[in-house]
Amino acid sequence: MTAPDDLDLLTTAELTIVGRVVQASNATLVCEISRPETETETETETETDTAAPLRCVYKPVRGEQPLWDFPDGTLAGREVASYRVSEALGWGVVPTTVLRDGPVGPGMVQRWIDTVDRRPEAGDGIDLVDICRPDLVPDGYLPVLRGHDETGEEITLVHADDPRLHRMAVLDVILNNADRKGGHVLEGLDGAVYGVDHGLAMHRENKLRTVLWGWAGDPIGADLVADLERVLEALGGSLGDELAPLVTDAEIDALRRRVRSLVERPVMPAPTSSRPLPWPAF
Structure with missing residues (x-):
């Protein structure tokens, strides 16, 4: 804080x-x-x-x-x-x-944000969003995409099944974040998980591109839905006034529609576009 x-x-x-x-x-x-x-x-x-x-x-x-x-x-x-x-x-x-x-x-x-060092030489293992072999996906991680690296080795894009990261994924849906790369996920020394680089957000057209697809189709918890309901109400008042100098009225209306959609059907969406991941992914 x-x-x-x-x-x-x-x-x-x-x-x-x-x-x-x-x-x-x-x-x-x-x-x-x-x-x-x-x-x-x-x-x-x-x-x-x-x-x-x-x-x-x-x-x-x-x-x-x-x-x-x-x-x-x-x-x-x-x-x-x-x-x-x-x-x-x-x-x-x-x-x-x-x-x-x-x-x-x-x-x-x-x-x-000062971050945790999880490089192999630091002894802390895999990042919250990372790439590994399909047979080496750690417990507590969700696979997102399988592919091959430049040598032809099969690899899997994964992210942690972590409530701090899940909250970020829900935020990305309502912000319509078009650029949630793995490198934009920071694990702070304070124990919190932060998302940065939101310049490509809040567009009124669907542009959601993220590496956090592991929860696609899963329900959103009642505690998060309660927070969304509170924000939906605030968008018609004080929060809408705060956002007005920063983005357009049409973009605020689109934000309100996205929040309402998750409140009415609290399920994480699945990819619908031909380009659901940002590139590069890190």
């Missing part, structure tokens, strides 16, 4: 660019925000403490690549809208995300 002071820093404090995510298709800059110094008084002296800077991701609008199916300059707003929906649900799937000015103009700023 983000402390209120950190939310204020993300929204208003000066951003210092310290790096860039070079694999990203849009300009994605790593920034730090200095925290205010604090003073602690002891019996003999006053000590000044300097906390570690707050790290964040900054995606300026001017660094967005043009897309044929999403209007230019709208990806930052979609990222923030996705965060607002996640927060309205109470799920905390999307890290704190704000829309603000930065060193190279307006853009979205999102809290950085």
Whole structure:
């Protein structure tokens, strides 16, 4: 969770660019925000403490690549809208995300997530979303797709049968997320699972592309449905007002229809398009 002071820093404090995510298709800059110094008084002296800077991701609008199916300059707003929906649900799937000015103009700023290292050399095994041989799918994992790697070896795309990940999959359905890659699923050191990169979300046409198809056809739990019902009501009031500056009225209406559809029939959808997975998948 983000402390209120950190939310204020993300929204208003000066951003210092310290790096860039070079694999990203849009300009994605790593920034730090200095925290205010604090003073602690002891019996003999006053000590000044300097906390570690707050790290964040900054995606300026001017660094967005043009897309044929999403209007230019709208990806930052979609990222923030996705965060607002996640927060309205109470799920905390999307890290704190704000829309603000930065060193190279307006853009979205999102809290950085420190992640668990599950590389084989770290000794922690398979990721929440990963690829393995079909005969080596671990217990507690769901197969999504079988194929072959560049050497011809048979492989399977899998993801964990984890309630934290299932909640993300439900969120992707209502957000109409067109880009849920495995690399967009982050297991935080705090024990939470976060989804990032929601610039290709909230379109009014069906564009759901995700690696989280393992629950297709399964029922959605009553606790999640209750959250969806609450958001459905809020979309007609305060939440709809929050989203209005970020996405179009038609996209808010489409969001409302998707939420209502899951409330009325709480079952995870199955793929219906010819391209149900993003590419590349990671």
